[in-house]
Amino acid sequence: TALAVYNSLWMQAEAELFVAEYPKSVRPARSLVVRPPVFAAEDKAKPGGAVTLINGNPEKGGHVLRALAQRIPEQQFVAVRGAYGEQVDYDGLD
Template identity: 95%
Template sequence: TALAVYNSLWMQAVAELFFAEYPKSVRPARSLVVRPPVFAAESTAKPGGAVTLINCNPEKGGHVLRALAQRIPEQQFVAVRGAYG
């Protein structure tokens, strides 16, 4: 493989961990990070009163959101299931 294209620095780092664990794998000669475009006009959120977390997995702090919601009952919290469950 001549080139690997990653969509984030995080994905590039995960790939490096993979190649370190499996040295017989074909490591690309070069790599490049190309972030997906973000069109601000299409992605603008309207301000609201809720504290929101999307993809509430443990790595992202879903347990922290739950703890905060229990400690601050007067604040609205929204947990959104994302693409990764």
């Protein structure tokens, strides 16, 4: 395989772990991360009062959101559980 194209650094890392078991001759010689397009007008969120993190894993700063929520109790925080990877535990925060 000459080139592998991934949609995120996380996917690239996971794929590289997966193919590491295979002989070097069948592993991609090069890789590239191409992020999917975002059309802001179509994906515009409604303004609100909450600080929100989607997929609160450590790599995205889930631990930072937890620390902020503990330090600023008057602010509403929302953590949306992701579909993959280790998630930061927000139990005990109200």
